[in-house]
Amino acid sequence: MATIELRKLVKSYGKTDVIHGIDLGIKDGEFVVLVGPSGCGKSTTLRMIAGLEEISGGEIRIGDQVVNDMDPKARNIAMVFQNYAIYPHMSVRQNIAFGLYTSKLPKAEKDKRVEEAGAILGLTPYLDRRPAALSGGQRQRVAIGRAMVRDPSAFLFDEPLSNLDAQLRAQMRIEIKRLHQRLGTTIVYVTHDQVEAMTMADRIVVMKDGHILQAGSPLELYESP
Ligand code: ADP
Ligand code: ADP
Helix, strand or coil, X not given: CCCEEEEEEXXXXXXXXXXXXXXXXXXXXXXXXXXXXXXXXXXXXXXXXXXXXXXXXXXXXXXXXXXXCCCHHHHCEEEECCCCCCCCCCCHHHHHHHHHCCCCCCHHHHHHHXXXXXXXXXXXXXXXXXHHHCCHHHHHHHHHHHHHCCCCCEEEEECCCCCCCHHHHHHHHHHHHHHHHHHCCEEEEECCCXXXXXXXXXXXXXXECCEEEEEECHHHHHHCC
């Protein structure tokens, strides 16, 4: 588990600033949802935390370490994307195990982690099947499983449910929330869906034009004018 701290974080593309010095402290085990209109900088912020995007100014801390120049792999943070890459020629088990593809862990430990992730995500009956036999929600769970086996100290979710139909979205909201309660891992979750934010977040952070407009619990934001 890990705290994540953003201090005066800036991102520029050429001469254009898209993140204007944001400050945000995320507690160990907290479920923070970043919301805001398209283009406000949610995804860029997430990618900077993951180390997939260089920062232009300020500081990012994970735990007690400044990670500004740290390699993404050394950050021990797992990203779950909207367009999950699932390999059709591999079984569900192999797709999940791919998260440990370059890991030096012993095979027995890798196998154990894949079994555990499968069990937690309700995929045990499907482990030896091909992804073609899976529903959209199950595929999304495979993508989460691939991140889980890395035993990350935090999960970053970038619009993970936006490709799913309404019914599956509702189900996956509950499942991701339950997963968080079970693992207790810090989560930063990007969405433009108000319902996801209100039902899943410990704290909602509202962004606009590269700034943080407001932050608070769902109840606090709901009651604010
Ligand atoms: P959101 O995730 O909230 O929709 P983004 O973080 O994707 O927003 O984008 C924030 C801003 O940065 C937008 O104005 C977008 O056009 C701009 N942007 C994102 N990526 C690039 C890039 N590679 N080059 C230039 N501008 C970019
Ligand atoms: P490399 O990228 O050099 O192959 P990695 O160990 O970082 O080595 O990644 C191995 C595989 O694990 C990747 O190809 C990818 O499918 C998956 N993976 C890597 N990073 C993540 C992550 N943050 N979250 C989930 N899966 C990941």
